[in-house]
Every structure is written in C-alpha cells, then in structure tokens.
Amino acid sequence: MTDAERPQGREGLDAESPERHEYDVIVIGAGGAGLRAAIEAREQGLRTAVICKSLFGKAHTVMAEGGIAASMGNANAKDSWQVHFRDTLRGGKFLNNPRMAELHAKEAPQRVWELETYGALFDRTKDGRISQRNFGGHEYPRLAHVGDRTGLELIRTLQQKIVSLQQQDRRETGDYESRLRVFAELTVTDILKDASGAVSGAVGYWRETGRFVHFSAPAIVLATGGIGKSFKVTSNSWEYTGDGHALALRAGAALINMEFIQFHPTGMVWPPSVKGILVTESVRGDGGVLRNSDGKRFMFDYVPDVFRGQYADSEEEADRWYEDPENNKRPPELLPRDEVARAINSEVKEGRGSPHGGVFLDVSTRLPAEEIIRRLPSMHHQFKELADVDITAEPMEVGPTCHYVMGGVEVDADTAATAVPGLYAAGEVAGGMHGSNRLGGNSLSDLLVFGRRAGLGAAEYVAGLGGSRPSTSEADVLAALETALAPYREADENPYALHSEMQQKMNDLVGIIRREGEVREALEVLDELDERAKNVGVQGGRAFNPGWHLALDLRNMLAVCRCVAMAALERTESRGGHTREDFPGMDPKWRGVNLVCTLEGDGGIALRHQPVPEIRQDLLELFERTELAKYLTEGELARRDGPGAAQQSDDGSGA
Amino acid sequence: MSNAPFSGGVHAPGRARIAARTLREDRWWLQPFLTFVCFSAWLLYGLVRASLQKDYFVADYGYLTPFYSPCLSTSCEPGSAHFGTPFGEWPALIPFAALTLPFLLLFRLTCYYYRKAYYRSFWMSPPACAVPEAHRDYSGETRFPLIMQNLHRYFFYAAVLISLINTYDVLHAFRGKDGGFGLGLGTLILLANVVLLWCYTLGCHSCRNIVGGRLNHFSKHPLRYKAWGLVGRLNARHMTFAWVTLGSLVVTDAYIALVSAGTISDLRIIN
C-alpha cells in the first residue's frame, strides 16, 4: 500500500469507500461460542464470516483451565442432565433462565463428544473414555479436561474444525474461503439495521490498516465475551471490553443481570505485570491458608452464621480436616468464593493487607516443597515464571479479581435470538444461563451448547427470509464511519488515562462489595467520564493505532459500566455475584426479578424490572421442597404445591 | 560471516528494516566455537591413533583398545584378534579396524545430535539461534548428499553389532597375567567405556522409533511401550552421552596405549 492509499486519520473519508463483503451470517467473536456458531451456520449451508478482534485462535477461551461440565457419567454413572441442571440452578441462586439451564445440561455431553470427532484429545479414563474431574458446586465428577489447559484445547479444536471445513470447500469450489472466512484483527464498531429494524449488516475496521469494512448480512451472531477490562483487577484480556454488550444495546437489544459479576477471591496482585491472573482454588483445597499482615488466619472471623455448623472453629480442627474430612469441619478458607472474596476485601480495607494490597496465601509452610510441586505444578510454574516467587518457600499475595460477567444480552433460550430480528448472542455475552453466579466448568459447555444453537437459529432465520434481505442505507454506513473516526479530533483527553481512571473507579465503587453511596458516586463518575470521552483525541495514522482502538473501545465500556452500576444500585439484596453491604441477605422477592438494561432514544440508559421466566413444574420437582423454600416466595411455593402440580407444561422433552 | 546481499534472509523485502543481521549481544559464538575445536581435536587424535598400528593391545591383561576392534588380520598382535584372522598381511597406515570404524563414524556422523552440533559449528547453518547462517542457498536434507542422513538407522544396526564386539572385548579384559581371572584399572575403564557406548547407542533416535515410537497404540504393546520409555530416558541424555563417549573413548584408548607402550603400568586390583 502506498502512502497515498493508506488512511491517515479522518481526512479523505469522502473519497475512501469501505471494503465491502456480503455474507449470510456474520459471527462477531472467535472464541468458543463464535467458532461453534460459525461451524453450525456453515454446516447448515450458509456463507459465513467469522470476525475476530485478535488473531485467529487467540480468543480469551484459551485462558479457561478447569474443564467442560457435561454429565456424560464417565466417572460416576449416577450423573445425569437432571443433576447437572439442579447444580446449575443452585449455583445461580435460582435466578437462571431455567430453559437455558435445561438445554445446557441436556446437550453438553453431545457437544463434548462432537469435539472428539473434530480431533480433541481429552484426558482419558482407564477404559478409554473421557476423564471427568470434580469441581466446586458439581455433585459428581463432571468436567472433561486436558490437564489445566482445557480452554486451549477447545479453541484449537474448533479452529482446526474450521480449517477442515475450509479444506472441504476448497475441494469442492477451489477456494478455501468460498463459504467460511475468518476476518482476523478486525473490530466491528456498529451493527446496521434496515428501516424495519432488522439486522442488515455491520461496519468495522481492519486493525492493521485502519481501513473500513462494510458487511452486508441478514443475520449476526454476537459472541464477543465479557467486560472484565472495565475493572482494574481482572483475569480477562484486553479484548474483554464489552463490545458485544454495547453493540447489542445500540442495536436495540436488552441486557439482563448486569449487576452479577463474578470476582474470584484469589488472583495474583503482585507484580503489576500479572495482577489479576488466577490462582486456582485447589491451592486452598490442598492446604493453603490465608493470612493477613499480622500473620493471622483471619478467615475464622468471617464464617457467617448460616455456615457456622459446617466450618471449623479452631485452626487445630481445620488442620485435621485435610487428613480426616469425615470427623472434622472444613477450614473456613474453603467457604464459597463470594464469602472469601468479601473477607479478603475487608482485611485489606482495614489496613491488614499485604504490601501490594492483597493478603497472603501461604502453602509453603503447610506442605513439603516436593509435595507442592507435585500437586500444584502449574501454580508453581506460574509464580516462578511470572513473578519470580517460589511458592514452596514464600507466601503468595492474592486478592479478588474480576473474572466473569453473568449478565448479558437477553436471548431466547432455544434459538439464541435477541429482541432485534436477525441478531443472536451466545457465550459470555449472552445473559440468563448462569443466573446470579456461574459454576466452574459451565462456561465452556455454555459456549458450545449455545454457540451451536445461535448458528442454527441464525440459519433458520435466514432461510425464512427467502430472497428478500434487509438493505442498509448508505447514509447509515457513512454515519457509522463518522462515529468511528470521531476520536481523530483536536482534543487532548488521553484515552489511556481515561481508561485507567474508569477501571480504578469501577473496581473501587462497583467492585466486589457495593454500597448505595459508592454506586451513586460511580454513576456520577461515569457521567463525568462520558463527558470527557467526548474530548478524547488520538494521534498518528489509522494503521494499527492502539490509541484509536482504545478510544473506540471506551465508549463500549462506558455504556456497559453504566448498566452494571445502575443494576447494582437497583437490586437491594445480595445474591451470587452481587453483594450489597447495606442489604446483606438474599430476598425471595428479588428471586423472580431480572433487571433489564436498554438504550433509550436519547442515548440514555434505562433500567426496568422483568419477571424471571418461570421454572417448569417437572423441573421444579427435581428439588426437595425444603430447598426450594430457601429461594422461592410463599406464593411460588403454593403454586408448586397447587392443583396443577402434576401437570407438565411446555414440551417437556427438550432438544 | 559471509557478505550475503542486503536483500536476503532477515533483509528480505517486507520485513522490518534493521541493518544488523543479528541483535544478539551475548556470546552466541562460544558454543559453536568450542564444539568445532573439540570435534576437530578428537578427529585428529582418532586419525593418528587408528593409523599408528601400534600400542593398541596389552597382551598380559587382554586389553584391546576400541579403536582397533575387531582386529582381523595376521598383522594383529598375537591374542588381539578375538574373532580370528580372516585377513592376511594388513597394509601400513590403514587402520586395523577399517571394517568397523567407518560404520561407527557414519553412525555418529548421521546421529541427530551430532548433526545439530556440526551443522551449527562447522557449517554455520545456523551458527546459533536467530543468527543468520553463512549460506545463500539452503535445501536442508532434501537432496544428495544430505538426504543420506536418512540412512542413520542402517548405521545404528551396525553400531549395535559393533557394540557387541566391544562388549566381547571387555570380557577378554577380565584376565590376569597367568591367564586366569583378573581385574585392573584398565578392565574398569574398558567396562565403563562400553557401558557408556551402549547408553549412547541405545539412546539413538532411530532406536527409539524402532522399539516403540513408530506405534500409535502403545496400549496394545505394553512391553514395547516400556522399552520405548527406557530408550526415551537415554534419548533425553543423548547429547550428554555423545560427548561423554567421545571422552571415554579417548581415555580408554590413551590408557591402553600408555600401558601397552610401557609408559605406565596397569593398576591391578585382582591378579
């Protein structure tokens, strides 16, 4: 490309026409959900494009370690989709979309087995089947895994399946990309619609050159992942800027459950280069203890009354548990994630934290060095390579880290369709499946189950359109380009500084523990940041300009943060990934409420209440009444016990 | 380093224009240089010793240096021809072990470790990682003569036979002056040398493939899987054994030469 052709800032936009492509389906995001959706759409015969912000095969899915939850029953034959469903609802504190949880539990095994036909190599059982491991919240060993790099296996397998489909297309048409093309390092900035409000395409830019691309397509699948980069301390990568959430909002779809964000209690806090990276829960399971700067095992002070009977009262008893779990109570370090995260948070706030703002997680004084290396090889390696810390000799510094957003785009469970005709969403960007809290292992299976369903849903929608496809007006395309170029203005607000400030405020004010006053303050800060964002100016050309990229990501993050803060303020209870210090208990009245976030005509964001879809009678009957009584209101319980109790509603059969 | 044109390799069109052909600042040249010196010295020693045709046998204790094994002609010192004398008078300067030495040399020449070592140090292809190589064209092992590297396993088979001969030679070294059982420092050196030679030979990458590596279903061949595992452990130290055996061969040969020439006398432990 010569200098004359290379886009330089905003000048010359009139002369510059965007590159144009036409597809049946566009999948935005190339993680597990996006690739699975693309595979499905292509196998249904659609011309499909996959768009990813980074290189093909680098999506955040690679970071998943534990495994894929699927009730195959290889390790324990008693496992079934019903048990998996039950575990999922308990984990989500009954706020889950029950139909999604049902489909997920039913279809996960097929999705895992399918991966083997694509070439995945899971760890095996003695009889040659897929090995399954135990994980928090799962009643039976259920997670298909490959050591501690299951996410990498998943992404690579799907990537290679895409390649195999492309090879097939090449044999048939002579062109690898005739039916399925991956657009790597391309960022979508806006979704386009026709006059009737149906999806007609999207606009984006090549990160490499800054050149604009206009896609025409009647169906779009969002699979962009989460929003972790809105927080200072996160286990998420730079891509997690809530693009899909914001694209959906702007296109007219709704976000639900945005107040629910999972903070993992133990992320690395030092050195800065690795702040937020996960420290696996098994460190504590294998004997690691949490201490404050006074050297005290502070978790004993944080056992809530409801757990009093299950957790040890003294260090001696807690220590005995590792050897003899039958006759001793568990150490309080193994309380649920939200409890531990809260405790660490308050120790730090009260000035008993470690030098770098965490607490100490010590396994070095608890186990011999060889034993630590044998049981926790990847943690040993991680700290050695990244932090130069030898966990066999010194304690780790850990603190809560933003890990996953349960909230997302509201979708139809069966088709993954959003409220906007032609717009679909799957994976972390979709909401509802996990309710208020996600179980470990349920995200990878979520990607596969609903990725496939989104591809299928989009294919059916496109088939239903027949020959008439929504069209885009050129004015809309040009307007989208103008918006994308807006940061090339004479202004001096630094996008990096703005981003850093937003992350800090979100972390401090809408983080793991929320208070009314602080969340209100956060909303004021967001107002101010919104104003300042209008004055963000970027330097340089458009070719691979990270300053420009960040400036565009900022508006997405700001919109998403507002939804999070508004919902966090509204929900006056504590449940799963939402903890209100001023409302510490779970309130059955809130159990039935989803908070829905939408964009208003004037660009403002609105929040409304919406009932959680009812749990079908036959699914309710999977639970003991005493358990349901903890979650449901009297009215709901009465309906369960009522005259229609035996009658099955809906289709009952699932997929 | 050759003066390849600015347009080649890391200076090919499209790549980042950086004048320096390597930006490495460490002493990357040290290792190939040492390898070059050591290999050259060893080859020189071997060539001289093998063609001397003397000081290779200690008749009293049955010590035969591996550089002369097997000795198969009537020119061999009495008692040193452990496998008879099918050949008559042997011409001067031709090593007595001319039948086996080429195979041993070729075994090492085509060995995957030695290939790496001499491609780097002798041929500078490349001399070190991310340091440009010294040649404009490169076809690797796709053409004659380097395609012959694929014959490594023939030489491996030969090396196994020769290692058996060397082992047999060691049995002969358990001998005292009176012809009965005996043990000296020379015996131990010969024994250590032959053990190390086996470690090197069996740790060969070809051997690893033959015993089990070529299988796709280890579970159906438990014995071969076990063998593959054992060979794999030796194979992981193949470089170490490659160097150690070079040293042990020289030590063994030099010791026998010195004893044979009467410069030193063997340290006897038993008889």
Add this chain to the structure above:
Amino acid sequence: MSYDARFKVWRGDADGGGLQDYTVEVNEGEVVLDIIHRLQATQAPDLAVRWNCKAGKCGSCSAEVNGRPRLLCMTRMSTFEESQTITVTPLRTFPVQRDLVTDVSFNYQKAREVQAFTPPEDLQPGDYRMQQVDVQRSQEFRKCIECFLCQDVCHVVRDHEDNKQAFAGPRFLMRVAELDMHPLDTADRRPAAREQHGLGYCNITKCCTEVCPEHIKITDNALIPLKERVVDRHYDPVVWLGSKIRRRKD
C-alpha cells in the same frame, strides 16, 4: 525500587523504520510488555504491539528482545542489568505491519495445508475410545499456543525467504506429527510430510525447541520421530521385511 531503563524500540512499517530510543520507568516485578504499555500510555500512544492475555497462554505478544525471539509478557525485566539497553524489534521472519506487529498469515496458510483430522468413517460421537498412554504424545504437541516463535527462529525460512513456499515450519510439522501419532487418525501423513510440508528441510538444529515458551520438545519428540516415520516408510529394509513376514503370518 524503580529505575529508568533505556529502550530501543523498532518503529516503522514495510516502507522503512528504525530503532528509536526511549527512557522509561521500570518498576519491580515488571515484564517487557509492561514497559511497552507504559510507553504507549506516556510517550508513544500509537506504538503498535500485539498482545492478549499477558499470562503466557495465548501466544500473541511474540517479538524479539535483544535479538532473541521471546514472548514480551514472559520476559521479566529482572533478567536484565539496570544499565543494559534493551532492544525490542518485531519478528524478523515475517513481513512487518507496523512497529512490533508483523503479518503472520504465513502460518495460517501453512495450517490450512495440513490435512485435517481424519477419523474412521463409521465411528460415532461418544464411541471414541482411546487410552491415556496413546494420546499423551499428541497431547504434548497440543500444548502449543501458536506464538510462532519457532517459525520465526527457524533458519530455514528466517534466512531463506524462498523456502517459505516449500517448508511448513516446525509448528506445522509438529501438527503433522501430532495427527500421525493420533490413535484414531486414519490418514498416512508420511508422504505429505516429505513432499508437501518439506520435512527434509529441517536440519534439526533445535532452535525451535530452544525458543518454545511451552517447553515442548519439538525436535526430539515431534520432528525427529516424524523423520523416522518417513524413514520407516521409505528407507528401512528391516522394517519392510518385518511387515512382509507379519503379513504372511496373518
């Protein structure tokens, strides 16, 4: 704890560029990628660098530090002297796009040329049975994070642009080995390894293994065994004889 380090960072694009000097703050425990990010935030907002996870798991931030192919996120500043000038350049085997970002599409082309996993046709999903010992060799190769440092360091393509056509590079020869060792793959991949992927170009000088951040034994466990499997098929008389005899017995 913190000090000012001297950096030379290559800035430019395909049309030209050069090493630019920066003096930048370094704090305890940081890695080179942190310093690059600090440069972006404070001195060079448009400095292009590719990165994702910052935890050594995605393989995006490949570049060369003091002439050595490295992941920027896995190169700790504490490995350098405070007085040392640190030179960061893009990968030098692939075309540069801008600053530290290179066009690695070569690798994606090569990935496409490797015939996909080919399971037995009549094997249904859920019926796959494989033993752990049979999958663990291929599992080692599947640890690959596709950072392409091995492709970058391999002199076959690094020093010889014209070999790019004929040579798949260590990463994709390893992929061929992975599939050839897969207990349920039905394709014979040896002819393609030799003829299409250019296995013979590899002269096993092991730089791929040296730079692998996942510590995969690429040369010893993938490339050499693959070479030996090619020998099995094309050069070895004993194996050939053995298979003849066994066939007769069956």
